[in-house]
Amino acid sequence: MPVTLSIAEKEFRLGELPIPLKLSEVLPGLGPWEVEIGFGKGRYLLKRALESPEVRFLGVEMANAYYRLAQKRARHRQLANLILVRGEALFVLSSVLPSEFAAAVHVYFPDPWPKARHQKRRLFDPETVDLVLSLLRPGGTLYFATDHLDYGDAVRELLMTYPAVAVAERERMWDDGARTNYEAKYMTEGRPILRLEITRTAHETGSLLHPLGEPGVVAATCHRTGT
Numbered sequence: 001m002p003v004t005l006s007i008a009e010k011e012f013r014l015g016e017l018p019i020p021l022k023l024s025e026v027l028p029g030l031g032p033w034e035v036e037i038g039f040g041k042g043r044y045l046l047k048r049a050l051e052s053p054e055v056r057f058l059g060v061e062m063a064n065a066y067y068r069l070a071q072k073r074a075r076h077r078q079l080a081n082l083i084l085v086r087g088e089a090l091f092v093l094s095s096v097l098p099s100e101f102a103a104a105v106h107v108y109f110p111d112p113w114p115k116a117r118h119q120k121r122r123l124f125d126p127e128t129v130d131l132v133l134s135l136l137r138p139g140g141t142l143y144f145a146t147d148h149l150d151y152g153d154a155v156r157e158l159l160m161t162y163p164a165v166a167v168a169e170r171e172r173m174w175d176d177g178a179r180t181n182y183e184a185k186y187m188t189e190g191r192p193i194l195r196l197e198i199t200r201t202a203h204e205t206g207s208l209l210h211p212l213g214e215p216g217v218v219a220a221t222c223h224r225t226g227t
Contacts, residue, residue: 042070
């Protein structure tokens with residue numbers, strides 16, 4: 001899937017901009033960055049970008065229909081503080097975005113991939129969770145929500161054993177209300193939702209790989225390089 005970036009009225013393909021992105025050149029400014037991974041129809045991302053023009057936002061979405069819808073709405077609202085990226089999340093995180101630039105990362109109701117043979121595709125896996133957390137600058141916070149409680153428990157357990165983060169479970173709704181269409185729907189249905197706030201507490205000078213995922217990543221790297 002080709003990676004596409006939309007900034008105000010302009011659209012770029014991967015290769016037309018330096019990679020990893022030099023975000024301060026792509027979207028100049030002094031405001032902090034926030035990222036939403038899997039923004040869907042853009043309910044939360046567009047609302048925040050409109051309400052907080054001093055903050056710079058970046059959203060990643062794989063579904064072209066949702067990306068185009070959010071792009072249309074962003075242009076209609078003349079949002080100049082927003083970058084939309086269409087592409088597979090793990091590739092974008094590993095190859096397109098710089099590290100340690102975001103004050104906040106938002107992940108709401110990601111695909112839980114419930115079948116055992118598909119669970120390696122999860123965004124929160126021991127071998128990939130570092131890609132999400134490495135976006136955060138020290139002191140930054142990851143906000144996460146899911147209605148799949150088994151997956152949520154697995155994510156919480158995974159993050160509890162990750163170095164340099166502090167994990168807190170919210171017992172109540174977000175202060176600004178439902179952040180996605182799914183969340184609003186599930187609240188109406190009375191479906192339980194797990195919400196986590198994960199703060200990066202320190203800067204690691206070494207590898208940010210999760211201890212449980214490091215052997216697999218190292219083995220895959222050695223296989224690719226022939227070492």
